[in-house]
Amino acid sequence: MRTLSKFLKFLRLAAVLGAGVLSSGAGHGADKPIVIGFAIAESGWLHNYDAAPFRAAVMKIDEINKAGGLLGREVKYRVLDTKTERERSASAGAELVQSGVDMLVVSCDYDFGAPAALAAQKAKIISMSLCAADPKMGVQGVGNFAFTANSAAQSEGIAIAEYAQQKLGLKTTYVLEDVSIEYNKSGCAGFRAAWARVNGKESILGGDVFRNDDPSIAAQITRLQGLKNKPDSVFLCSYTPGGASAIRQLRAAGLDVPILGTTAMVDNYWLNAVPNLKDFYLPGFMSLYGDDPRPEMNQFVQAFKARWGEPPVSSYSVLGYSLIEQWAHAVTEAKSTDSDKTLAVMNGYKDQPFLVGPTSYTKDLHVQVNRPWLIMTVKDGSFRAVEMYRNQFTPDLKLLFRVGA
DSSP states (O other): OOHHHHHHHHHHHHHHHHHOOOOOTTOOOTOOEEEEEEOOSSSSHHHHHHHHHHHHHHHHHHHHEEEEEEEEOOEEEEEEEEEEETHHHHHHHHHHTTTTEEEEEESHHHHHHHHHHHHHHHTTTOEEEEOSSTSSSTTTTTTTTTEEEEHHHHHHHHHHHHHHTTTTTTOEEEEEEESSSSSHHHHHHHHHHHHHHHHOOOGGEEEEOOOOSSSHHHHHHHHHHTOOOOSEEEEEEEOTTTHHHHHHHHHHHTTSOOOOOOOOOOGGGGGSSSTOOSSSEEEEOOOOOSOOHHHHHHHHHHHHHHHHHHOOOTTTTTHHHHHHHHHHHHHHHHHHHHHHHHHHHHHSSSEEEEEEEEOOOOSOOOBBOOOSEEEEEEEEEEEEEEEEEEESSSOHHHHTTTTTT
């Protein structure tokens, strides 16, 4: 309760600082640049998630300017470092809003992006998270002007549960939940619902919790190994570095069953922490390694490399590119940067074909719940693409907001 109270205090700070600012587009001349603000982490652990999609967003901004701009106007951007701090997120968001940005981009996580997004909400300016997967980064959690480029974490859990049952033939599982952030809780909720839907609740043989900064999960592993009936898989909803540590400890303890994960564990940057890892599966956005079944994704990797001199280190990068793509399309259709007008366009997206995949929004839901995933596995020290998969079970609002969980 103390943590929740503190977080709500941050949100109230963002609201106060952001209040009274005119809505986007007011007073802009036809030749005045369009400005996008970025209240993101350039330091702290969240930088590992924000950095690549930010670079991709800049790449898309460059492309727009080379093509003549947006509505004939140059697009500029301004960045403030949140330092992976909630207080700093609130103040950075408010400062950018007060400076007159036309749209605000916030961090990859709801807990750390929402304070900035709330400042934009109070000013009636569109905000978009680089990759938050918690559905509260939208209408119900921040407000009607807030979006995320990502899919709901519940969709990740659903997709990997369905895939494991249908394609890997797994019958039972055990859930290991990192309770550090809301994203993990949502991913686990989706997984449990989808797994039980097919194999029944009794096929989930148990579960345990830990926190990302726990130095050891030895006690949790002991309880898992002590089960009378052994599961044929483990679902881990976590993120690095704690998620990598958990996998290393599970394998070191001799647990060689398939481990299923969420998208936060995708990409090669952490694999040296678990040498010779295999039988690890998760849903991803794209492959960075030249084997994505969609040619446009491989072309994106090459374009990123040409712009930045190196390939993206995170497949979250495509979300940053598509975030700008989505908003720019709405501005073009609305013929205005006015947020009320762009909001109306975005709320009408129905399987709109953007690079990241078909994208849909409604006035009540600003996160994806049924966008196709690329199933990934680890082979010979690298993530590799397996196949595209679109979840069959679509989470309802009760599951998305974990009502009764």
